[in-house]
Amino acid sequence: MTVPRLLLVEDDPALAELIEFRFKAEGYAVTATPDGDEALLLAQEEAPDLVLLDWMIEGTSGIEVCRRLRRLQETAHVPIIMLTARGAEDDRIRGLDTGADDYVTKPFSPRELVARVNAIMRRIRPALAGEVLSVGDLALDAKAHKATRRGQILSLGPTEFRLLKFFMEHPGRVFSRGQLLDAVWGTESDIELRTVDVHIRRLRKGIEVPGAPDPVRTVRSAGYSLEAV
Amino acid sequence: MTVPRLLLVEDDPALAELIEFRFKAEGYAVTATPDGDEALLLAQEEAPDLVLLDWMIEGTSGIEVCRRLRRLQETAHVPIIMLTARGAEDDRIRGLDTGADDYVTKPFSPRELVARVNAIMRRIRPALAGEVLSVGDLALDAKAHKATRRGQILSLGPTEFRLLKFFMEHPGRVFSRGQLLDAVWGTESDIELRTVDVHIRRLRKGIEVPGAPDPVRTVRSAGYSLEAV
């Protein structure tokens, strides 16, 4: 779930292998097929994050595959990059109008293709663009105001959420109660130091999932820290 | 608020005018400037939906403008298409890695540029591109001014409709009452924050269908969000 998945539809075996190799090196999971109809099935089964689609392929043509992908509920919003030997402007425009998100003309360099894929991934998978904090099995999406552990959604109160966010911004570091008060409650708050203990407990309870160890470490006479587990 | 806005940064007056004309004909609102520094100011003021950015411009260079746009909170997520005379692959990759979303090499045809812009708009503001928004079992057709849930047509008041549309353009994201007022009521409206609550309730009531869970999530002390259900 954490590795972005590509579906590659390309009937030139040499080129397919080259692309596959390159993207695997970049940390993508790649499924490849030379056939348009199979591509449609795979797209529904595997729910890839992005499709690389050759224009000229066996079976159903690339542009037809593109159109059908757009029509299917499950794949309607998966970004598509068209690959093509043709340089004709009309084809490019037709590709984009059919619902492709981008268009790369052969011969292209693998590096450029990677750069374009990365650019699109940045847009659609915030987790890959560093917009989601992640420490060990914890993840926190500030925009969606959602925190998860091992995929499970956590329900935290406002203060616990801020506390967790602060910890996740500085994983492993130990903070004194005073520092936590300043950072999470604000400098002007005038609150008992010991109150932090209570919120730490509430946080611990909030991020508790069966079988997982407690990532909040107590450092006696120093404070607390969040450890990657 | 309903017309997609472009910011064009191009110092060749003839080309700028050509592009501007073309996009206005396509129904875009275009702001143009030849200057990089001014572009940065305009981008913050006008919050365009997309930026067309020439690589070689007076003042701050295109790539520098791109980098700064990415760094500014307000503009970090505005898509950028780079325009350039250079065909060198390294430049293209550098542009994409800097945060540009797409890259068009001069000479390009206005039609292709339009197609690329449309492709990106479809992805980021589907409602503006005349597409049907879809989040979970909700669908909203901005053109037809119609919203449905599980196929059932919903009857919503004007404000609830705008509210739903805004939520559906940013699914999963949490917005404070203030942000919602700005986005749905307009920046100058001077309305009680709590009024948002009431419209949220009206929206909830309006999209209620038997057996379906409530997709509007309350995030205590933060705001509301629309979740795919």
Add this chain to the structure above:
DNA sequence: GGTTTGATGACAGGTTTGTGACAGATGGAG
């Protein structure tokens, strides 16, 4: 053992959100 430090459960008070009611505004039908 005595002392210090942290964990925990309970709780009263406070804050935030949900909800029904309402009066004024708006706009269309007749």
Add this chain to the structure above:
DNA sequence: CTCCATCTGTCACAAACCTGTCATCAAACC
């Protein structure tokens, strides 16, 4: 022009939920 239906922004109250504190117990330290 008047009537009627609809929509809007507020308010007041209830309900849900959070929060800071304390007293007490457990653990670590010396």
